[in-house]
Structures are given as C-alpha cells and as structure tokens.
Amino acid sequence: MLDALFKPRAIAIVGASVKELSIGNVIIRNLQKYGYTGPIYPLNPNAPEVCGLKAYKTLDEIPGPVDLAHVIIPAPMVPQAILECGKKGIKAVIINSAGFSEMGEEGARLQAEFLAIAKEYGIRLFGPNCQGIINSDPALKAYCNFTFTYPEPGHISVVALSGGVGALIMQALADLGIGQRLYASNGNACDVSIPEIVRYYGDDAETRAIILYTEGFSNPREFLETAREIAARKPILAMKAGRTEQGAKAASSHTGSLAGVDIATELIFEKIGILPFADEGEMVRAAMAFSSQPIPTGNRVGIITNTGGPAVIATDVLVACGLDVPKLSEKSIETLKTTQFPEAALENPIDVVATAGGPQFRGALDVLIEEDGVDSIFINFVTAPFTDTHEVARQIVEVNKLARKPIVCNFMTDLSQERFQITMRILKEGGVPFYANPSDAAKSLGALHKFGQLKRRDIGQPTRFAGIDTAKAASIIEKARQEGRSVLSASDVYTIFEAYGIPVAGWAVTANAAEAVRAADRIGYPVVVKVDCEEIDHKSDMGGVAINLRDAEAVRSTVEDMQARLGKFGTLRFFVQKFLPGGRELIIGAAAERELGHLVMFGLGGIYVEVLKDVVFKIAPVTHLEAGEMLASIKTAALLDGVRGEPGVDKEAIINLIQRVSQLLTDLPMIQEMDMNPIMAFADGVFAVDGRIRI
C-alpha cells in the first residue's frame, strides 16, 4: 500500500527552488547526494533548470510516470497541486508545506479540502507540515527529506512523530555507525498514520528492528491493534515524551493535539510487548545491540574484563537491569585455568587482567559460550598499550560470528590514535556492538534482556466468564441514560456487579426503618446503613453512613435519625449492607480513556492509595496474567501475603474480580468511570462493599 511512498520509481518536486538552503532546493540536493536511482522532476514556474536538472512548469509536462511528489508551496496553493497530482496519476504525496491544522481553523479547512481531493484520486498523503521519508535500499536510495544525515544501509527503521527527534535518532545511529533501512516523520499525519508506517516496517523483510518516537497517539486503539501484530514479530524500541506535566504541555504546544500527561501510551507499550525507553541516547545505543545480536534466553550474564573498576560499574548496571552475574561451574573454572594468566580472577566477572591478549580473551569467551549457566556475554575491553589489541578484537569477532549467545562490548580506547582505530574497525566489521563506557554497554545488554523477557511473556487471552447477564446490566445503564442520570444508584451499581458475578456483601435497598430492619435480619448483623439519595453527595460528611450496627434496634434508630435529619434533601432510601470488618481494603477503579477503551486501576485502599498513591494500571481487557501482574507490582504487594501474623488475602479471588470488572467494561463501553472502594479482601474471598459507576 505504501510502496509509492517508500519505494518511489520517479519523484516530482512541486516547488523546486534554485535558492540554496531553501527546502525546495535541499530536497533535490539530498536526493542527488544520496544517489537516488530514479528520475527527479523539479517543477518551477520560472527556472529552466534546478540543481542541474531540467525543470518543468506543470506536472503534465513530465514525460514519464511519477510515483511520488514533494509539495513545497504556500499552503493555499496545495489543494490545486494535489488535484494536479491526481490527474498525473501520482500515488503518494509528501506535503512538506506547513500552515494547516497546526495553524488553526483556516489551515484545518485547507487540509480537509486537499485530503478530500486525494481520496478521490486514490493518493496517499504524507504530512503536511512534515519532513518526509528515507529509504536506504542501495537499489533505490530515496532521500525524500530535507534533513542532513545520510544513513548507511542497514536493518533499523525509524518512525518519529517529531521530525526534530527523528533527525536526532538518525544522526545518533549514524554516529554509532549503525545502518538504517527506512525513515519516516509524518508531521500532521492527515492520512498516512504511524500505525500504518509501523505495519509497513513490519512487513519489510530488511527491517529487523523498529525505533519509534511519539508524544501520544491520535488513535491509540488503532496503534495498539496494529503494533501488537508487528511487535510479536520484530523488536519495537519506543520512547514516549511528555512524561511530565510540563513536558506534556510542551508537546501539546508543538503538536497542537494532545494535552495532559498520558499514561496510556506506556500501558500500550507494555501490553503489546514494545520495549520502552526514557532516554533517546539509551534507545539508540540499544538499537546497535538489536541490529546484530540474538536475544538472550535467560538473565544470566558472564563478564570478561581486563580492568577492575569498569567491571564493578557494569555489574551494578547489569544487576539493576534484572540480570544476574552467577558463579561459574567448577568445570568452567578448571578450563579457564588452562588459558588464563596466574594473576587472573577466575570468577564472574572473569578478570583476564590488563596484560591479557587474544588467547586469554578467547579462552574466557569459549568458556562462557559453553557454560550452560550463562545466557549472554559482557566484555570490558580497554586497549592496554602493552597488548595486541587487534588480536583481542579478532578473537571477540570470531566468537561473535558463532551467534550462539548475545555479546556486548564496552570498548575503552582513544580513537584519535590510528592503532586503536584499526582495533575498532575489526570489532565494527565483525558486528560486535561496542560502547565507550561500561554503563552504556551494560544498559544495552539490559535492553536485550528486557526484550527477551517481553518475548517470553504471553499475556494470554482475556477470560470470558460464563453466567454473566450482560443484558440486565445493559438495560440498567440504558434506563439511567434515558432518565438523564449519569451517576448510577447504589441499587443499580450492585445489581450490575451481581450480573457480572462480582462478589458483593449482602445488601438491600429499603424505604424506611421497618424495611431496613427486615433486610438487616435477612442479611445478618452487623450491618452498615447508608442513605441513598441523589441529592446527597458526601454521605459520610452529612452523617448519612453508619457502620457496625449490631442489632435491629440500632438499625431502626439509625434510619429514623437519618430520616429526621436528611429528609429535607428529598426522598430518602436506605442502603443496608453486611458489615465486613477486619479484611484488607482494596481499591479497583476504571476510567474510559479517549479512543482506547478503559484503564483499570488496582491498589490497596485507605492510606495506601491516598498517601502512597500505590496503584497500578492496565488497559482493558485485562487477562489473568495481567491481573496477577497488577497484584505483584504494587509497592505494598507484600501486604497481600499477610504481615505481622495476619493471614494473607485470597489473591486468586482478586484476580478473578479484576477480570470480571474488565469484562464488564469491555461489554459496556458507555461506562465512563467506575470505583470499587473499598473492596474487603479476606483469606477466603473478596467482597465489594462500596461501588460507584458513572456513564
């Protein structure tokens, strides 16, 4: 579908310019400099030629077919240009011009206008207000972009909402000597979207890993569904900026489309197995490892070092990334003795010492390749002036070629010296990912490991519970909607919960003291009584909640007292419910997230949510594995297992409850907000004892 964009056989430049440094000139020069293999047709109303190429006055003058056009002309002229592209049979247009939806209403109108024309002619639009694309395929060499970095061919493809960050990533990859395959930065994205681009990269055989930069998604559901499929096949390394409120504000100001700190993007990454980064440098360095190394199958790393301190730093960072630096087997240690110097440390890290040459490095590498207790290899290689560093590099390369375990190298040297440049080139040509310091190298191996964990994590399918009465729940919500009630009554809420098999402490809605007592007798004491009246908002503050009522008399007098004090607010009903003291308070919440479905929240209630803000989120539908992860990932998870002699709570029942809530939200997407606070959890079950639903 996007071949005309990413693999154009001929390109027209509408708005080609003879003025150096203008975009209409830079793009042509870039195509020429990068070595584009197809014809370039500049359009210019005055100049007979641009950048040494014959210029045309109109598209229909162009002799051959054209796949792709750049449009670099004032905004008001763009609709006409798109029309002419349509007539010429052009299949894709990169609109570099700005002045559209990002500039307010008039711009948005123009954008809608040319989008309609494009649709009529079957043109795919890229942009407007964008950079463009790059395809490094040596058979094509399409540099349809005004940036300044000329990537070598490779296997990493980049897509970035922000052209500035896209260019930065491209440059950083080039600085590290990492080849790139495809690049795209699509600005206002009026037509070709980031999910589509990700899918295209996913289907591109030469792309082995994808780098994504975003500040949020205009259609997060589309992204989630598309990228899920791709992420299952190829590593996607992603960074989402706007993580702080002020960062989100800055993002909103430059994209004009998003506001507020958005946690959903990170949750999407987590749900579908995209590897998230908070630092663009770290992401690009990790890409170097992804572009050449296998994914480790476990978390055990063997370290080879010819210098002490950097091994300490590397160990710290590797461990912080979740890796383990295990003891080597006796057999490995015995084998090491045959190749290492007497002063070497035959532990893990293996300190081959500064004087180690090729044989010592090779000996250690061979041992780690064969050692069953090790899944990946980290090397600290400082180019000690008194050793044959080329030979060390050659041995590392030999072992790297086996591709049996991932290898990452911290290569500490002075590249201004020719001798060490040669050593460096040996590593580079041998496909060994190397870094200038131990932390950077260790974080890159850490990223490989985290991706391995993501790959092995199968969240499974959401449970579909049987015996659910969706129709009943839906009809309650529909009735409330028709009556204009956005907040459901307690009775509605509990009936919906019960329809979804959500355990609820025994309850009844009653009209007066006599009914309340009858209900309490049936439910069993002690009970809670809460006034149920739409006009009363803060029931507790108004004296509309009474807990731990132990007998009929207490219920009667409580209801009569509430009636006397609160009757003036409207018709009162009295919600009677089993009082369940002594459990662990939990909270489950949900909120509809723009265009995505619902976020589900879980935490411990009371001060844990109020003071510690110790809650976690997932996107519905939540699977059994994900619900279990929610329980395990709160900071206070240990409290669920019981502390200080208290029994633990029934975790499987909580997991079941979270999934039922998730099913409810999935079935009834009109629910805007939902709260179960608290849920009382015991060793043998959980019960929702307060609930709220807003539609």
Place this chain on the structure above:
Amino acid sequence: MLDALFKPRAIAIVGASVKELSIGNVIIRNLQKYGYTGPIYPLNPNAPEVCGLKAYKTLDEIPGPVDLAHVIIPAPMVPQAILECGKKGIKAVIINSAGFSEMGEEGARLQAEFLAIAKEYGIRLFGPNCQGIINSDPALKAYCNFTFTYPEPGHISVVALSGGVGALIMQALADLGIGQRLYASNGNACDVSIPEIVRYYGDDAETRAIILYTEGFSNPREFLETAREIAARKPILAMKAGRTEQGAKAASSHTGSLAGVDIATELIFEKIGILPFADEGEMVRAAMAFSSQPIPTGNRVGIITNTGGPAVIATDVLVACGLDVPKLSEKSIETLKTTQFPEAALENPIDVVATAGGPQFRGALDVLIEEDGVDSIFINFVTAPFTDTHEVARQIVEVNKLARKPIVCNFMTDLSQERFQITMRILKEGGVPFYANPSDAAKSLGALHKFGQLKRRDIGQPTRFAGIDTAKAASIIEKARQEGRSVLSASDVYTIFEAYGIPVAGWAVTANAAEAVRAADRIGYPVVVKVDCEEIDHKSDMGGVAINLRDAEAVRSTVEDMQARLGKFGTLRFFVQKFLPGGRELIIGAAAERELGHLVMFGLGGIYVEVLKDVVFKIAPVTHLEAGEMLASIKTAALLDGVRGEPGVDKEAIINLIQRVSQLLTDLPMIQEMDMNPIMAFADGVFAVDGRIRI
C-alpha cells in the same frame, strides 16, 4: 606536600625497558610524547640508552637532583629500590609494580617493608599496583602514567581508585573536548591517600572542579573531614560503584579490601555537599558544564528551541531533575515579538522555529538573560540546512561570554560535514557546553542545578543539648562492659535515654507482683508489663509481654502468670511501663559504621519499616536541618502530617529526639547498635516505649 609527586622537576624510571609495549617503556614514551619539560633518567642494568635517552645503571649515577621516581621492577626488589631512592634524596615514588597487599600475606609484608623505608627517608609513596599521575600544566607536562589518553590542559582534575575507570573518565573528557588539569590513580594507596589527593586538588588554583571515582573508602572519616573543606570551595562530582550486592562483590574481588554494599559513602557525599552520580557518562558530561558555566541561583529554566520534539524531551528531563519551566513575563513576551518570526511560539519553551537565524536566537537569549523569572538557559539547536548555523552559534557564544546565567546547549548536527564542524568549533571555542541530544544536555544542566542546591544547603552545626548527664550514661555502659554484658538491660537503656533527655514512657523495673502493682499505681493505668530476663530472647513469642493492663488486678495476675510460666529460665524481673495507644509508631535506629562513627536511621514503625523498608539514614552527628530532612524524605512523610482526619504528630519533638540520639552516639562511641522501636508519636510529644542498646 605532594608537589614532588604532581610537579616533579626531574623523573627517574627505575625499571626502564627497551621492550616496546612494556610499562617501563610506555611510561617514558608517554613523558616524551606529552612533552615533559624536565629531564627523564631511565635506569636499566644493561641498555646504554632507552627511548633515545641515556640510561643509568644506578640512581646515584644520575647527575642532577630527582623529585620523582617510577618503580617498575619485580616486587621483591622494590624495598631495595626505595632505599636507593631515599639515598638519592628522591621525595616521591610511584610504584607501578604489582604483587603486594592485593596478592596476600607475603605481598603485604613487602609493602610494609618498603613503606617503613620510605617513612625513614621522608619519601611519599604513590601506589603500589597503580597507574600514576598526570599534570597537564603546559610548563610541566608530566605524564607519569602508562595510559593512552593525552589530555589538553584544563580545569577539571580527576582522582580514581580504579585505574580502569580513571582512564575511562580521562578518555571521555578528551572525547568531549574538555581539558584536564591533574589526574591520579593510586591503586593500593599504601601512603598517599585519596583524601590527600582531593586536598591537593582543592588547593590547586587551576583546578575548578574535581571528579572522583571510588568503590568505598578505607578511612571514611578522614575522607569526610578532608573533603568537607574542599567541597565547600570547589564542586566535587563523584561516583561510587558497588551499589548492588553483586557489584560490591566484584569490587571486593578487585580491590581485596571492601565487602558488602556500603551506603555510608553516599551519605558522606550528601553530608558534605559532593554531587553524586550513578552513571560515569553523565558525570563526565556534567563536568563539561561545570568547567565553563556559573552555578544557577534558582531552579527556573528558560528553553529556546528550533525544533519541537527535543524541547519536549528536554522539558521532561529538566523537570525530573527538579527544574521548573515557568511562564515568561508579559514584558518578555512583548519583547520577543519584536525579534521572532510570526510562527514562533512565545512561551517557555520559546520555539524560534527551524528557520530561525542568529537574530531570532539572539533575541530569545537576550530576553532570557534579562528575565528575572529565569535562572538558567537551555538551548536546542539543530543545524537546519536552510539557516546560517555559524551565526546562530556566534550569537550563543556572545551571550555565553556575559557569564550572567548558565547556558547549556543541545547541539544536534552531523559532524561529518565540514560546515557543521565549523559551527561546532564556534560553540566550543566560545566555551558553550554542548551535547548531542536533549536528555544528555538537560541532565547536565540538572547537575548544575543540583549542585546549586547543595551549595545553598547549610546543614548547620549539631545541637549540643544542655542538662545531659553523659557521666551517668557512660558509667552504665562501662559497668556492662566490665560485667561482659553486650546487650544492656531495659533499666540500663531507659536510664541512659533519660540521661540524654530522651522522653520515655513512665517505667519501673520490679521484682514481683506486689512491686509491679505499686509501680503501675504510680505510673498510672493502662500499663504494659514485659518480662526482663537476659535468658529470654523473644519475649513476645514466649508470652512475656502483656499490653493494655487496665488495673492492679490485671497487673498482679499477669506477673504471677509470667512468674509461673517463665520462672524456669532464671531470675525474672518485670518491666512495667505506661501503655500509650493510638499514636503513630516510629523507629529510630543506629549502628556503628566501620571507621566512620554511627549511621542513624529513621522511619515509621510497623509495616512501614517491615514491608515497605521506608527508612532513611544519616551519619551522626545529625544536625537540626538533617533531622528535618529525615522526616521529610521518607516516602510516607505525609502520614506524619495526619491523614483521614487523624491529627499530625509533633515533628519538632521527633527532630529533637533524633538529635539527642545523635549526641548520645557521638558522646558514647562504644555503642555498636541502638534501636528505639517503637517510638509513639502524638500531636503533643513523642515517647520511646521500647529500646535496645548493644555495646
């Protein structure tokens, strides 16, 4: 004192070698290559010359005086060499040879032997098993080291326990084009110590900032006291590795001296205002900012950007570093309108847009320099191909020269293009710290800001409370020591607390039920009774603790019951104490730290310490400000202010208590461990209700 080491006027190489790549050859070549201005005297028993220099057979053949000798000979020969150095009047010796304390007993004996000789002759020893020093002073150019990086002169001095990390830091500084002043890596450090080196750097007028790498200190108190003085005058940027258990193990294996994760080093850094780093790359990049920029006086940053996304990333990182990106004043916005393009965003970040040239950047810079609401300036400068990037760089340099506010620049470019190399050189020669991506640049400005905070933080002097009976407390401890008791009795503990004005819930130690009842009558009910018997360890589990005893009868029957059940263990005493329910449980602990004094711990008691491990530490003596920081820095600090309608606790009383504990520990250093768990805190006071002291 260390001038002979760092400013040697003539150098002898004991163990000079004609063999290329050997250390005895590399050091001479380094001295020659770097341009050492003094005479170099190689010593070699056979060769008439080494590296083109006349070689000597013995030190006394050398015609002139010698300040410094390198010793690079087999370990057993070193003592004799030191003796000869003494006879020659050499004042400092760098022992590059290994095979001493790091290799076990025989090595340690050799080390002690030559150290004694050195002391006799007044020689300062550097090493053994070390790299050496570098002094970049153009008048000296002393490269007394076998590493391979040749630093330009500058104002950053480096000291590293690990030679590998020292070399790495030196190389990273060189890669960033940052000059260096002095360098030292002292290996086994048998004589010249890191604190001494830090002091020397502190006194060196050309050193403006110090970089320190360590894995712990052999004498932390010496370091604390020396570095405190230097840190008050010059920025010290420091990294401590071995932060994880496995990292500490790796450190212990290569230094042979330390074990276990050591938190004291980080606490020392905090106490004396050293800026800590967890990433060596980040530390070195920060040094670039420290080497040229003033320290910001506040946390408000103005951002200028010519690209959107990198400003979002920078904002995220700056905010995460504690900086604020405030609104600009109306006046600033009005002024900006006179210089910026219409499509510019006149907020903060100021988006001057990609087409901005020198005048737009200068206009925005001038506004931020004058804006009272901004303390520092962050610039995103992508070298858009369609703009005069040299002029932009020149304008940044012009404003940087004013040195009115710190400026940090994210300079995104392709340095393989000559045009942008020129732009880069303008920035570099103009002293503008620049980085290749927004996160790195923002973290460096963040480091300047954090150092500004450290500079402004005055922890003050520890309070010395009046009315303390140190003699009484000391005599109790002395008595226990004489009696061979390492764990003090409850009575001892509470008497010591009272001697230090630490509020204790009313208590008495009694021998039987009748005495217990009399004591309880006096103290007032309810009371707690605990059995007090050295032979009973887990009182609570043994039924030796009874709380909330409300009257005499309850006390009597409890004591009689304990006597009956537990009497078999030995002579029982009964500790009676006022029962104080309903307060907030706190915990204060202390432990003697090897060679440093005591660490004091504070946290909330119960599950907060047991499950959340929510505790903080400081080194005694703890000042009023530090005690306040302890309260504020636990994660659950909000609980101290009261939640869910509960009243807050008396924070000033807790601060007072922490300081009294600190004074107790300082006065009585023989205390090995102390626990007050729990302390009951109320709105109007705090009371220790359980205490334990081990000597």
